[in-house]
Amino acid sequence: MDIEAYIASGILELYVAGMLTDEENIDVYRYAKEYPEIQREIEAIEASILALTRTAAPQITRKKGFNDLKVRIGQRKDTTVVQLPREKTNWSAYIGWAAAILLGAGLFWFYTESDQLKSEIEIVREENEVLEQQIFEARNSLASSERLLDAIRDKNINVIPLGGQEVSPDSYAKVYWNKDEQKVYIDALGLPDPPDGMVYQVWSLKLSPLTPTSIGLLSDFATDAEKIFALANPNESEAFGITLEPDGGSALPTMEQLYTLGTVSSS
Amino acid sequence: MDLDELVRRFQKKDIIAFEKLYEMYWENICGVVHTIVRNKNLAEEIAQDVFAKIWNNSNSYNPSKGRFFTWILNIARNAAIDEIRSKSYKNQKKNLSTDYFVGILERGDDLDAKVDTEGLKKLLNKLTEKCIQMISLLYFKGYTQKEAAEELAIPLGTVKTRNRSCISQLRENITLKWT
Numbered sequence: 001m002d003i004e005a006y007i008a009s010g011i012l013e014l015y016v017a018g019m020l021t022d023e024e025n026i027d028v029y030r031y032a033k034e035y036p037e038i039q040r041e042i043e044a045i046e047a048s049i050l051a052l053t054r055t056a057a058p059q060i061t062r063k064k065g066f067n068d069l070k071v072r073i074g075q076r077k078d079t080t081v082v083q084l085p086r087e088k089t090n091w092s093a094y095i096g097w098a099a100a101i102l103l104g105a106g107l108f109w110f111y112t113e114s115d116q117l118k119s120e121i122e123i124v125r126e127e128n129e130v131l132e133q134q135i136f137e138a139r140n141s142l143a144s145s146e147r148l149l150d151a152i153r154d155k156n157i158n159v160i161p162l163g164g165q166e167v168s169p170d171s172y173a174k175v176y177w178n179k180d181e182q183k184v185y186i187d188a189l190g191l192p193d194p195p196d197g198m199v200y201q202v203w204s205l206k207l208s209p210l211t212p213t214s215i216g217l218l219s220d221f222a223t224d225a226e227k228i229f230a231l232a233n234p235n236e237s238e239a240f241g242i243t244l245e246p247d248g249g250s251a252l253p254t255m256e257q258l259y260t261l262g263t264v265s266s267s
Numbered sequence: 268m269d270l271d272e273l274v275r276r277f278q279k280k281d282i283i284a285f286e287k288l289y290e291m292y293w294e295n296i297c298g299v300v301h302t303i304v305r306n307k308n309l310a311e312e313i314a315q316d317v318f319a320k321i322w323n324n325s326n327s328y329n330p331s332k333g334r335f336f337t338w339i340l341n342i343a344r345n346a347a348i349d350e351i352r353s354k355s356y357k358n359q360k361k362n363l364s365t366d367y368f369v370g371i372l373e374r375g376d377d378l379d380a381k382v383d384t385e386g387l388k389k390l391l392n393k394l395t396e397k398c399i400q401m402i403s404l405l406y407f408k409g410y411t412q413k414e415a416a417e418e419l420a421i422p423l424g425t426v427k428t429r430n431r432s433c434i435s436q437l438r439e440n441i442t443l444k445w446t
Contacts, residue, residue, distance in 0.1 A: 010431030017405045017430075018337040019412055029331045046336055048437045049406055050295050053340075055386040056407075057298035058307040064315055066286050072319040075282055 006031070007041050016045045148228055152176040152185060160240055162260035167244075168192065173260045175240045182234045186242075188218055189227040191259060194244055201245040202229075203253050204237040207263070212241070212253050239263040274335050278325045289318055292336060296343045301382070302407050303347035313350055317343045344409040390440050397421075398433035405430060 014020050015028045032039040151157070157176050164171040172190035177183075186202055194200055200218040205211065216231040243250075244257040268287075276284035296317055301310035321339055328338050391399055397419060404410040404418055416423040 008428075008431070010427035010429075013430050013434045014405070014412065014427060016334060016337055018333055018341045018409075019405060020333075022332055025332045029333075042334065044438060045434055046334060048434055048441055049340075050292075050336065051441050052387075052390055052402070052406070052437065053295040053298040053302075055298065055383050055390055056302045057294040058301045058310055058382055060297075060307060060311055063293075064311060066289050069289065069315055069318050069322075070282070072315060073322045 003035055003037055012042050013045050156180045160262045160264050162262035165258045165261055168259045171259045184231050184233040186229045193222045197247055198244050199247050200242050201249045203241045204233055204235040205239040205241055207238045217249050299343045300347040304350055313346050317346050392440050394436050401430050401433050
């Protein structure tokens, strides 16, 4: 075989162009295997076409590349989709964090708010109890006041004003005496609070001769808001006096400490 | 690893071998497609599709029926020509010269992509217009000998030898360029 003539025929150029028949192609393939000159010639022709086609390629700055191709042939998950929204995922991450922080802050706020509301409810409940207690006490107080008022309005009541004496000229008191019920109500609002360790003692007096009889003590004087004290008085009293005595009272009145005194008007 | 071995591995679906072939021939394929479609982005897109097609049809390549490059060159040409025959492309560009390749050279063509026009000129230096047309028709456009002979108005029997002398001049220019 004349290799040079074969090469010079131009068949190898058409072989590279892909313009030969299948039979011709197989022939060239066999000759190329057999004759290295032919193989080299084919490669040289191909190299010239490669150079030409490469030079005709556009200059692409950011090629899609093999990774994009891998995606197209299913050899790779679509990384471009993962890469492109990277900034977006950042944004959504920021939004996520912001939402989480807001939610946390909101929950904390609700928690403290509900805590505060609970304690406020507790306070209101306590206040309520106090008010109920006060209403209860006020009702009691009203009832006792009404009883007291009824008592001193009784037609059998004798009212004896007691005037201030030397020790305490500004002091005064009133005795409401129901002879039938043998009871006296002492209104001691006009007396000063007794000093510690002392107590007021109420005396029923006979005038001639002067005979004092104790009818009782004004105990818990300072803490009694109304300063009205009910005492039993079975005596035929002609006058009433109030003296300041040591705690527990005395058998006889200390006349130097006579605060108020008043005589029963003979009717 | 030589080309034959790479191609064998590629045909056994070796993705590494395929990547090497891709690196070797991507620019060539893109260049061929670009010469026809004249749009950088479209050329790249089609070139990617061409390689996907190559991968999916790797079994249909038979080394005894031609060079590997010849095989993929044919697939690329067909893909590019299919594209410009598609309706959408016709709407885009109506005036396609019969000789795409010459067009690039003459007009320093393509509005949207820079082609190495200087490199092309060097490669095609001293080649006659008929030679450039011949190469363009046979290698880029996929004309048969008969079609090329008719297009160039030359006897069918002279296509082979004329083409050989044209390629020889091209090879000479490459040698000059690289020395």
